[in-house]
Amino acid sequence: xxxxxxxxxxxxxxxxxxxxxxxxxxxxxxxxxxxxxxxxxxxxxxxxxxxxxxxxxxxxxxxxxxxxxxxxxxxxxxxxxxxxxxxxxxxxxxxxxxxxxxxxxxxxxxxxxxxxxxxxxxxxxxxxxxxxxxxxxxxxxxxxxxxxxxxxxxxxxxxxxxxxxxxxxxxxxxxxxxxxxxxxxxxxxxx
Numbered sequence: 001x002x003x004x005x006x007x008x009x010x011x012x013x014x015x016x017x018x019x020x021x022x023x024x025x026x027x028x029x030x031x032x033x034x035x036x037x038x039x040x041x042x043x044x045x046x047x048x049x050x051x052x053x054x055x056x057x058x059x060x061x062x063x064x065x066x067x068x069x070x071x072x073x074x075x076x077x078x079x080x081x082x083x084x085x086x087x088x089x090x091x092x093x094x095x096x097x098x099x100x101x102x103x104x105x106x107x108x109x110x111x112x113x114x115x116x117x118x119x120x121x122x123x124x125x126x127x128x129x130x131x132x133x134x135x136x137x138x139x140x141x142x143x144x145x146x147x148x149x150x151x152x153x154x155x156x157x158x159x160x161x162x163x164x165x166x167x168x169x170x171x172x173x174x175x176x177x178x179x180x181x182x183x184x185x186x187x188x189x190x191x
Contacts, residue, residue: 053189054088054153056111057081058146058165060180061118071169071178074139076121080148082111087153090160095121098142098169110153139178143168159190 057080064070064077071077076095082088091108104121111117124133125140147164166183 052085054082054086054111054113054150054161055084055163055187055189056088056091056148056150056161057083057163057185058093058148060146060165060167060182062180064118068178070120071180072138073136074123074125076123076139076144077118078121078146079116079118080108080111081116082113085113087112088150089153091148091150093117093119094147095123096145096147097123097125098140098144099125111150138171139169141170143183161190162186162188 059079059081061067061077061079067077078093078095080091080093088111089109091111092105093108094102094105097103103123103125106119108117122135123139123144124135126134126137128134143166145164145166147162149160149162151158151160164186166186168179168181168183170179170181172179
């Protein structure tokens, strides 16, 4: 072979090698972008999974008919709503009186997202000689607490989450009129 042919073939080999290096770099850059996109997608899926949970919130139903008269007779209208994005199961709703004792509790098997459950909690703090409760008496003033415990419907081994609403009850000195002052929600959601 002549020197010109060797120079030409060497130059061609250098050009092909440069093209190969450039293509390999482009492929590795694309693979790196895909890897970052995969990591980001996994992160977003994890956030969605974690944000998809039930959040069951208790409250005094101030929209109930005869709301103040009911409270004056120790009948507390209660509303429980699942404001989360997932169904809740094994729901237990409780109400503690000023003495710290649980006055009522209800168990619900299921509450779907956006669903609401309403009931009346009767708070009894006085009993007759035979130990029977005396209904219809005004409730004592003080700090009460509505509480809810629940689990997400999609997990068999999930821990119970808790949400509670402390509220203070004060008589306004007007017949059948009490002031209900909510103190904010206490929320303990489990993963």
